[in-house]
Amino acid sequence: MVQNDLRNVTSVCEPRQNLSSRGIFFDDNPFDFAVPVLCAQLSISALINAFLQLVLSPVGETAFISQMWTGIAMGPSILGKFGALAATIYPKKSLYLRKTLGNFACLLFMFLVGVKMDxxxxxxxxxxxxxxxxxxxxxxxxxxxxxxxxxxxxxxxxxxxxxxxxxxxxxxxxxxxxxxxxxxxxxxxxxxxxxxxxxxxxxxxxxxxxxxxxxxxxxxxxxxxxxxTIPLQLLGVASMLCIIICIMRPILLWLTRETAKRKALKESHFIFIFLMILMCALLGEVNGVHFMLGPMILGLAVPDGWPLGSAIVDKLDSYVSSILLPSYFVYSCAAIDLALINxxxxxxxxxxxxxxxxxxxxxxxxxxxxxxxxxxxxxx
Known part of the structure; x- marks a missing residue:
């Protein structure tokens, strides 16, 4: 660990490892590598979220509640009590990868929220x-x-x-x-x-x-x-809005007409929409506003309902909400320890x-x- 007082940062050095394991037959522990740990995290959080939804939905609780409790269950309140298990599934070195994936899931989810808004x-x-x-x-x-x-x-x-x-x-x-x-x-x-x-x-x-x-x-x-920097940031946000409204919105309208002709969303069109989502998130980060703002505004620019809006929701909604989004709640609720409540x-x-x-x-x-x-x- 190296402390740099001039930049007010702390650097932590770890041994360099490959992302994926060679397998247990070569004496590798899969949970020492990033890819197996990420797969385990996604699987466990999605499974717990599905179970909580199954239990809580009949009593009138929404998906948001089950996702939040999934994060709490994976944190120090429950899973964290089992030190060896928590250190294996959620090691500290996986924090940045987990946060990156969680934020990526969140920006996709906010894009879908914008698409669903009429x-x-x-x-x-x-x-x-x-x-x-x-x-x-x-x-x-x-x-x-x-x-x-x-x-x-x-x-x-x-x-x-x-x-x-x-x-x-x-x-x-x-x-x-x-x-x-x-x-x-x-x-x-x-x-x-x-x-x-x-x-x-x-x-x-x-x-x-x-x-x-x-x-x-x-x-x-x-x-x-x-x-x-507020005037410059406002100017940057206005520029982002102009790009979405004057450039991306006409493209989305053209994609809507093309999708209506074919009665299906082409794979290349979907990839193009995905690139626009990432570009809007990048524009938000460049302007110093939250990265979720751009994708949500882009979602609002998508024509409502059939054929484009419905096709996007059908392709993304279940995967993002049930598989990726629980990882966002896991790292968001990672600091919640119910035993420490004052x-x-x-x-x-x-x-x-x-x-x-x-x-x-x-x-x-x-x-x-x-x-x-x-x-x-x-x-x-």
Whole structure:
């Protein structure tokens, strides 16, 4: 291990090894090599996720819950208790490979979320969906951040939580379209009148949440580096939008016409779409915004439904959601150890969550009641 104080980094040196094993017959332990370890990680996380979905789906839990619990189960709370097993399946040297694969799965998933979003539903639902979506974004945000500021100045907390109170309040106040869409699908409400209104309003609040988080990330990066790069980053994001709308969108429309003629998506066309996904992720990284932003915007640019949108979802959805995406939750939840929960810290975070929950109830119910919706529908 080499510490470089000038660059504030630590370098860890390990023996150089091949990626794949020669096999047990040549006295190689497969779990000393990257490829067998990665295969084992994907297999185990996908298997546990499938089992939890089988158990939790009948009681009304969504796929998101089973994926989250898969990550927790593979972390120090359960698998981590078996030191030898955890060190074999999830050695520390596999962390960067695991994170890279998890982020790759996440960018594909966010692209699919964009493909599944039908922005025309917002216009079809009229002002009601727009007002509910905006209120569901704005009303939780204000009281949550105010409450977090009050806690920050009046309650003694550990240092990490003290720094994170405002970000926690902001994240708790935002909403995610794909979680709401999965919930509606699992409850068989997606095609109902209430489900369509919930879907369209969640698109509005989800897009507002993404814009807010993107701007917050830019401000944070500028404050850390002491450079006012926000105008340049905004210009970079605008350039990325122009590339997607003016170049990639016409290509997608042409691919839609070609797919409609052939009644099937050609392999070369699918590869071309895949390259555009990677290019959008790269543009996001170049601009210093989150790599998931570009693929999600590209997904929104894909024409909805048959033939192109449906074909992309059919090809990617099951593989990404069931095989690749659990690996993202595994590394995301790798730091969660339920045995280390501090009651005071948990209580503070729970109060922030409750405050944002009440704000979301107000943000959805008040405009719904204003538009003369029944109380039960407004609550739902």
């Amino acid at each position: 922005l025309s539903m917002v216009t079809k639902s009229g002002k009601k969906a727009l007002v509910i979506g905006l209120c569901a974004f704005l009303l939780p945000l204000t009281p949550s951040t105010v409450f977090a500021s009050i806690l920050k100045h009046n309650v003694t907390t550990e240092q990490n939580l003290y720094k994170s109170l405002i970000p926690i309040a902001v994240f708790q106040s935002t909403s995610s379209f794909h979680v709401i869409a999965c919930l509606l699908a699992d409850l068989n409400l997606l095609n109902s009148e209430l489900g369509r209104l919930a879907t369209s309003s969640s698109m509005v609040s989800g897009i507002c949440s993404w814009i807010w988080l993107m701007i917050s990330l830019m401000v944070r990066q500028s404050s850390i580096s002491n450079k006012n 009651l005071k810290t948990t209580g503070i975070v729970a109060m922030l969550a409750l405050c944002s929950l009440l704000g979301k109830f107000m943000g959805t119910m008040l405009p719904s009641l204003y538009y003369k919706m029944p109380i039960i529908d407004s609550l739902c």
